[in-house]
Amino acid sequence: MNLHEYQGKELLSSFGVRIQRGIVAQSAKDAVDAAKQMTAETGTGWHVIKAQVHAGGRGKGGGVKLAKNLQEVEEIAGNIIGMDLVTPQTSAEGKRVHQVLIAEDVYYPGDNEPEEYYMSVLLNRGTGKNMIMYSTEGGMDIETVAEETPHLIFTEEIDPALGLLGFQARRVAFNLGLSGGAFKEMTKFVSALYTAYVKSDASLFEINPVLKTSDDKIMAVDAKVTLDDNALYRHKDLKELRDLREENPIEVEAGALGLNYVDLDGNVGCMVNGAGLAMATMDLIKQAGGEPANFLDVGGTADAARVEAAFKIILKDPAVKAILINIFGGIVRCDRVAQGVIDAYKNMGNISVPIIVRLQGTNADIAKELIDNSGLDVMSATEFQEAADKVQEVLG
Numbered sequence: 001m002n003l004h005e006y007q008g009k010e011l012l013s014s015f016g017v018r019i020q021r022g023i024v025a026q027s028a029k030d031a032v033d034a035a036k037q038m039t040a041e042t043g044t045g046w047h048v049i050k051a052q053v054h055a056g057g058r059g060k061g062g063g064v065k066l067a068k069n070l071q072e073v074e075e076i077a078g079n080i081i082g083m084d085l086v087t088p089q090t091s092a093e094g095k096r097v098h099q100v101l102i103a104e105d106v107y108y109p110g111d112n113e114p115e116e117y118y119m120s121v122l123l124n125r126g127t128g129k130n131m132i133m134y135s136t137e138g139g140m141d142i143e144t145v146a147e148e149t150p151h152l153i154f155t156e157e158i159d160p161a162l163g164l165l166g167f168q169a170r171r172v173a174f175n176l177g178l179s180g181g182a183f184k185e186m187t188k189f190v191s192a193l194y195t196a197y198v199k200s201d202a203s204l205f206e207i208n209p210v211l212k213t214s215d216d217k218i219m220a221v222d223a224k225v226t227l228d229d230n231a232l233y234r235h236k237d238l239k240e241l242r243d244l245r246e247e248n249p250i251e252v253e254a255g256a257l258g259l260n261y262v263d264l265d266g267n268v269g270c271m272v273n274g275a276g277l278a279m280a281t282m283d284l285i286k287q288a289g290g291e292p293a294n295f296l297d298v299g300g301t302a303d304a305a306r307v308e309a310a311f312k313i314i315l316k317d318p319a320v321k322a323i324l325i326n327i328f329g330g331i332v333r334c335d336r337v338a339q340g341v342i343d344a345y346k347n348m349g350n351i352s353v354p355i356i357v358r359l360q361g362t363n364a365d366i367a368k369e370l371i372d373n374s375g376l377d378v379m380s381a382t383e384f385q386e387a388a389d390k391v392q393e394v395l396g
Contacts, residue, residue: 001227002054006101007241008205008223015196017189018219020211022103024052031077032070034102046105049076053095054246056224057087057141063097066105073102088141098245106221110214116221117176118142119190120206121197124157132156132168132194136176138209164194178212185218193220200238201231250316257309259298266291268391269314269323269353271307273298273332281326284384288391293320298327307337308344311351322354322394324387329361338367342374354394355379358387 003011009019021042023034035047051063058064063085067073077100086094107114116138124131135153137145146153154175158164166187173186189210197205206224213219232239244252254261260275268290272278275297282292294317298310314323327337341357358381359367371380379394381387 001229001232001239001242002246003223003225003227003241004052004054004099004243004246005050005223006052008225009220011200011225011238012193012196012205012220012223015199016192017196018185018217019223020048020103020106020219020221022048022050022101024099025077025081025102026099027081028074028078031081031100031102032074035067035070035073038102038104042104044104047073048101048103048105049073049080050101050103051080051083051085051097052099052101053085053090053097054243055085055087055089055095057089058085061085061087061090061094063087077102095246106211106213106219108214112212112214112216114214115212116209117212118145118208119172119193119210120204120208121194121202122204122206124155127157128160130158130160130194130197132158132164132172132190134172134176138211142208158194163198164191169194180216182212182216182218185216186212189218189220200225201228201234202226203228250313254296254313257306257313259296259306259310259313261297261313262295263317264292264294265319266293267319267321267395269293269296269317269320271296271298271310271314271323271325271327273327277326277328281324284326284388285324285391288388288395290322290391290395293317305340307340308347311344311348315351315353320353322356322391323351324391325355325357325359326387327357327359327361329359329364329367333362334359334367335363335370338370341378342370342376345374345376345378351377356381356387356390356394358382358384 006024013019025031025034047067049065049067051058065076067076080097080100083097084094085097118135118138120133133155137152156168169187169190172190173183178186204226207220209221211219211221248263251261268285270281270292272281278295278297285292298306355378357371368380371378379390381390
């Protein structure tokens, strides 16, 4: 589950991480009121207006602007709220902006020049350890840094049994070239950031940039936070932060129906039980010359109601030209699935795209007989290759 920047910063702050402070606004008038409040609380004269959407690269799309007075705050906020923000991480249609963050200006003059760093905490799946990735090249796309100057990216792996050790936090500060007060500030920042990552059951904390201010304070100017969905039952308060407006509406609807669904860009809809079989089915579709339109795992209870719900979800995608149902009857009986397909087809009326059904496992022979004798425009298959051939046939 992704969080907005302001939500991620609030979470970080609760664990003692210094953040760039800000107030969320839903309208231009709210933005002006928020700016006045920020000035009263922080003394900031300028304000940064930031679009709150689940996407990176907001500045490149015009979603991050600096306002030097209240008139500019109102004007910029009014332009950003309601816009469809297009960034390198969104579709061509962009994402609608519903709110903005009015943040304090932290690039104030002082004894030293401000410096920006990149830092993230995530799981290294290759080693099974948490990892802090960091670089002196903050404020830039980390992918570009990795490609052009990989020697400027450092990593620190943390044994989950031991946690972050003091010397590791100090090594991060040293590799970033810090000394004196900034060095001590960074070690505290790294420790607090790692604690926030672990205690919130996150899968990603990305801070770009981490800022060393002109008076050697270390703070998070941005915050991209992804929480582990499987651990949300332990964090009822964090679960409430979910913003459904930022998610694919079909995926949200499927989730409410208990279906594991991921929207893709292809032309063949998939209805499968089990994640491994679903992945194999997507490979099958590719080999047959098609492109999977979705990942859909109906689970072990593929009855008529569940199959009908899955049909409706798949058919919401206008790009779907065929549907492949691939069920292995281990827990669920194949004849029950077949009857579910028949009942769902009749309940929905005419389905305008070809349907290929492959059922293997318990009572597979009975299931094939049910499909073949149903009188419906449904093609049955027994073998994987047979199903692939039928997909290729209907796609022309």
